[in-house]
Amino acid sequence: MKICKKSSTDKFLLSTKQILFSYGMIVFVLLICWNMFGHTTISHISGYAIVSFLVNGLLWFVMLIYELAKRSYSLLFIIWFFCLYFFFFAGFTQYLNGSFPWISYAYTDSNIFIFNLCLLLWSFFLILGTKVCRDKSAKALMVDCTPIFKMISIFVFFSIFICVYRISKVGFVNLLSRETSSLSVSDNGSLSMIVDKLLMSMMYFSAAYSILYYRKTKIKLPMMICCFCMLIAYFPTGSSRNVIAGLYLGCFLLMFPSLRHNHFFSVLLIFSFMIVFPFLNAFRNTTFVDVDVSLAINKVIDNLSTEWLAGDYDAYSMFGLTYNYVSDYGSTLGRQLFGVLFFFIPRSIWKTKPYGSGYFIADNLGWNFKNVSCPLPSEMLINFGVTGMLICALLFGILIKWLDNCFWQNKYDDNFGVFEPLYCYMVGYFLFVCRGDLLSSFAYLSSVIVVWLLINGRLLIRGLKNKDI
Numbered sequence: 001m002k003i004c005k006k007s008s009t010d011k012f013l014l015s016t017k018q019i020l021f022s023y024g025m026i027v028f029v030l031l032i033c034w035n036m037f038g039h040t041t042i043s044h045i046s047g048y049a050i051v052s053f054l055v056n057g058l059l060w061f062v063m064l065i066y067e068l069a070k071r072s073y074s075l076l077f078i079i080w081f082f083c084l085y086f087f088f089f090a091g092f093t094q095y096l097n098g099s100f101p102w103i104s105y106a107y108t109d110s111n112i113f114i115f116n117l118c119l120l121l122w123s124f125f126l127i128l129g130t131k132v133c134r135d136k137s138a139k140a141l142m143v144d145c146t147p148i149f150k151m152i153s154i155f156v157f158f159s160i161f162i163c164v165y166r167i168s169k170v171g172f173v174n175l176l177s178r179e180t181s182s183l184s185v186s187d188n189g190s191l192s193m194i195v196d197k198l199l200m201s202m203m204y205f206s207a208a209y210s211i212l213y214y215r216k217t218k219i220k221l222p223m224m225i226c227c228f229c230m231l232i233a234y235f236p237t238g239s240s241r242n243v244i245a246g247l248y249l250g251c252f253l254l255m256f257p258s259l260r261h262n263h264f265f266s267v268l269l270i271f272s273f274m275i276v277f278p279f280l281n282a283f284r285n286t287t288f289v290d291v292d293v294s295l296a297i298n299k300v301i302d303n304l305s306t307e308w309l310a311g312d313y314d315a316y317s318m319f320g321l322t323y324n325y326v327s328d329y330g331s332t333l334g335r336q337l338f339g340v341l342f343f344f345i346p347r348s349i350w351k352t353k354p355y356g357s358g359y360f361i362a363d364n365l366g367w368n369f370k371n372v373s374c375p376l377p378s379e380m381l382i383n384f385g386v387t388g389m390l391i392c393a394l395l396f397g398i399l400i401k402w403l404d405n406c407f408w409q410n411k412y413d414d415n416f417g418v419f420e421p422l423y424c425y426m427v428g429y430f431l432f433v434c435r436g437d438l439l440s441s442f443a444y445l446s447s448v449i450v451v452w453l454l455i456n457g458r459l460l461i462r463g464l465k466n467k468d469i
Contacts, residue, residue: 053091053092072262125393130401143418146416152213155210159210204250204425205452248428249268314372339353340439361374374436425448
């Protein structure tokens with residue numbers, strides 16, 4: 001296993017590329033800001049409210065560029081990307097237009113200043129947590145996963161089985177649209193969801209390990225079968241955006257290890273977030289054959305200037321509503337988090353089981369529509385108040401930095417760590433964890449982690465026994 005040392009010229013070229021990429025990101029941000037100010041409809045804006053937005057936006061942009069200067073992609077990059085897009089671009093646009101999702105009124109300038117101050121403090125404590133976790137502190141998951149390749153025929157079998165099963169239960173054409181692709185295996189909704197997510201997780205790891213197997217042996221057939229089955233069983237227009245992000249972006253990162261050394265993935269994520277994911281909404285409530293693709297594309301492009309006002313970008317609005325709830329009634333003292341950790345207990349057994357935090361806020365406000373988000377700072381806030389939110393941000397920063405270190409401590413493209421498939425899935429999926437709510441996003445992610453542990457459990461135990469950790 002070899003890695004070539006970069007010459008001084010290579011290092012200069014690399015730094016030049018990073019500088020050019022940073023300038024490109026600055027121009028991109030300025031264009032978005034110009035677009036936001038160009039569509040302002042509010043007649044009154046406050047200087048200190050605007051300054052609070054700009055301070056936060058600058059911090060998140062600097063942290064995003066700083067993270068990309070060290071790593072081509074990471075969970076920490078996803079967090080700063082989320083904050084910049086949802087709390088700055090979307091939140092600022094909503095403020096300038098006096099229009100926030102789900103509410104019929106605009107927050108006052110003093111509200112905006114307090115919300116932004118809380119988000120600023122949350123960001124500082126998150127950064128502090130990443131500094132507490134040392135770059136070389138992660139060794140627990142440095143286990144070689146190549147013994148798993150002996151199971152490649154089993155992965156191929158599972159891929160074919162899951163694909164055929166979904167086609168037989170749902171129908172081939174119905175798999176092509178999200179409106180008609182849902183699979184119910186039981187009258188019990190929770191059980192049906194768990195089985196569906198476990199099948200999806202098994203499909204992902206079958207494709208993921210077949211990709212790693214190809215990278216190791218150059219044998220294409222298992223990878224071609226598994227990826228084709230995944231494409232049919234979980235077609236991009238027939239699955240939710242969080243599933244698509246985890247499955248396809250995860251496999252994309254595994255397929256091209258060279259993405260570790262450039263910024264193509266970050267550009268791809270921006271494009272997907274602004275163009276591809278809104279386009280997939282066209283298949284959300286319509287059958288595949290009834291969708292006018294050209295009309296859907298034109299609609300996405302025409303709505304770029306007003307997209308920030310839509311319900312998909314309700315994170316800032318929901319943070320404000322959560323803050324107001326905690327100010328009036330106090331925190332839930334961890335009750336919402338307790339429901340997240342024990343999501344697998346059926347509601348028939350746990351009669352008072354908490355609903356998702358977004359649902360909880362909407363229900364307390366008397367809304368009929370309760371399918372709203374609850375971003376991570378809001379989850380921390382509603383569970384433990386402002387002080388607890390900052391402590392949670394510190395701990396969360398330690399955890400995220402540790403997970404990033406577990407992956408990036410491997411500097412070699414031909415070294416297959418046991419954590420690599422799971423981490424690549426998490427990078428694609430993590431934007432939806434950030435948006436929330438945590439109950440649903442954690443439950444879906446847990447199914448992936450459980451399948452990963454079942455596949456790699458013996459390797460992890462053996463590896464941990466052989467390491468001095």
